[in-house]
Amino acid sequence: MTETWIILGATSSIARAFIRQEAANGSGFLLCGRDMDDIAATAADARLRGAPMAEAMAFDARQPDTFAPILDRAASLSGAVSVAVFVGSMPEQAAIDADPAMIAGVVTDSFTGPAQFLTAIAPMMETRGAGRVVGVGSVAGDRGRLGNYVYGASKAGFATYLSGLRNRLGRSGVHVMTVKPGPVDTAMTWGGPKQPLSTTPEVVARDIARGLAKRRNVIYTAGIWRLVMAVVRAIPEPIFKKMTF
Ligand SMILES: NC(=O)c1ccc[n+]([C@@H]2O[C@H](COP(=O)([O-])OP(=O)(O)OC[C@H]3O[C@@H](n4cnc5c(N)ncnc54)[C@H](OP(=O)(O)O)[C@@H]3O)[C@@H](O)[C@H]2O)c1
Structure with missing residues (x-):
């Protein structure tokens, strides 16, 4: 069966690697985002690279009126329609601390905008009884820490949303997979300090494909982050609150 991926955040470095990989496998695409020339x-x-169709469509997580044309186009397609969410923004925590009004934008980019889109497309996926959802969260959502707790809170909210969506859509045969990357060498991290255990967009894309093939519910990428975050989550709060990483 032909599979068409709706890619939200098609300019993301990780999304690009995923698109290159899935195009070679014969998937079609609705590539959605803000920079139409780039897309x-x-x-x-x-x-x-082999995609039978690849169309550029406008999507802004902060403008819900951009969602309907994508939903309409998806409804007109035959075969399985899948959705992969790569949207997210991570301003410096210090900038957010200085301007709390920024919180709404961060939460909309990383959680509520994508969740609104997924909730709107869910009935179509249930009716078709096919398709997959990939939601990119972050290890930052596993525990709030000094350096990025608003971004982390958004990703935690998105992960909890995906857990519930998995519970709902699984009943119709739709697979929902949560992806928790550690640091990845992309635009989001360029210019910052070199991060330990960082990986590349290509490795994340490969891990997503492997996770989908095994119908995994939650994956960490690089895989070592599952262990790292198990340790981080186990640190008692009286100690954790004094840590400065
Ligand atoms: N890089 C890492 O270390 C890392 C680690 C863990 C998780 N992640 C997550 O991985 C995903 C992909 O990020 P990346 O590393 O590939 O970085 P990236 O290249 O900066 O990608 C971020 C994407 O989000 C899009 N975006 C932001 N706000 C948007 C909005 N309001 N409406 C529509 N699109 C919006 C950007 O579009 P524009 O090009 O239009 O700005 C871009 O496509 C993100 O969800 C990120 O949180 C990244």
């Missing part, structure tokens, strides 16, 4: 170039590249 048009990615669409052309995907078609060259």
Whole structure:
């Protein structure tokens, strides 16, 4: 059966790696995001790599009126329609501390915008009884810490949302997978200090494909982060609250 991936956040470095990989496997795409020139170039590249269709569509997590045209186009497609969410924003925590009004935007980009879109498309996926959802969260959502707790809170909210969506859509045969990357070498982390145990967008894309093939519910990528976060979550709060990482 033909599978068409709706990619939310198609300019993301991780999304690009995923698109290159899945295009070679013959998937089609609705590539959605804000920078239409950039996305048009990615669409052309995907078609060259083997995608039977790749269309660029406008999507802004902060503007819900951009959602309906994507939902309408998805409804017109035959076969399985899947959704992969790569949208997210991570301003410096210090900037948010200085301007609390920024919190609404961070939460909308990383959680409520994508959740609103997924909730709107869920009935179509249930009716078709096919398709997959990939939601990219972060290890930052596993425990709030000094350096990025608003971003982390957004990712925690998104992970909890995905858990519930998995519970709902699994009844119709739709697989929902939560992806928790550790640090990845992308635009989001460029210019910052070199992070330990960091990985590349290509490794994350490969791990997503492997997780989907095994119908995993939650994956960490690189895989070592599952162990690291088990240790981090086990640190008693009286000690954790004094740590400065
Ligand atoms: N890099 C890491 O270390 C790391 C670690 C864990 C999790 N993640 C997560 O991985 C995902 C992909 O990030 P990345 O590392 O590939 O970084 P990235 O290249 O900066 O990608 C972020 C994506 O989010 C999009 N976006 C932000 N706000 C948006 C909005 N309001 N509406 C629509 N799109 C919006 C960006 O679009 P524009 O190009 O239009 O800005 C871009 O496509 C994110 O969810 C991120 O939180 C990354």
